[in-house]
Amino acid sequence: MANPYIDYNLALLAHLRGILIAMGESEQVSExxxxxxxxxxxxxxxxxxxxxxxxxxxxxxxxxxxxxYPQVAHMVPRDLLWFFGGDCLHYMPDEEIAIFQVLEERRYEAERNDEPFDWNREKQILSLSGQEPGAAH
Known part of the structure; x- marks a missing residue:
């Protein structure tokens, strides 16, 4: 069964892999x-x-x-930090973690109701609405 959330993060990982490959090709790292x-x-x-x-x-x-690869750390998709959690969360400020918590709650609610959930779209809606993390939705 396809999982859109896993697929979304796999696409982000593939993007990050491309960045890492480019690092190797530019000979900026030990081969x-x-x-x-x-x-x-x-x-x-x-x-x-x-x-x-x-x-x-x-x-x-x-x-x-x-x-x-500290020179590309700023290119690591923030969603991957949240997706993997644990020590990755040390690279996220508290405000950003709060936003991802709201997204996660919305994703679980959609799953419980057997509704589709587009992580990226919801993230854009949340950022456009200027909604404070933790506010009622």
Whole structure:
């Protein structure tokens, strides 16, 4: 069964992978360790659709991106920090975490009601509405 939320985050991971590949091609990183890191990244991309509860692998890799590739840390999609949670949340300010909590609540509510939920669209609506996190919706 397809999971739009997992698919959305897989697309973000694929985008991040492209950025990392470009880093290697521009020879800005050590080739050997970079190659091994990308292999681990590819393993995550392959396993995540079938075993989404293995997010701890993603937590580790995303945190390593911040340490290994600080020059691209600002390009890491914020949604991935929330998706993987754990130590990744250390890279998010409290205000941003509060916004993602509201999104998560809306996603769970839609799932409970068997309604479709477009994470990215809801995020845009929330930011356009200027809704304060935690306010009644």
């Amino acid at each position: 050997e360790s970079h190659e091994m890191f990308v292999e681990r990244f590819d393993d995550l991309l392959m396993r995540l659709p079938d075993v989404p509860e293995e997010r701890h692998l993603g937590q580790d890799l995303i945190c390593q991106v911040f340490h290994r």
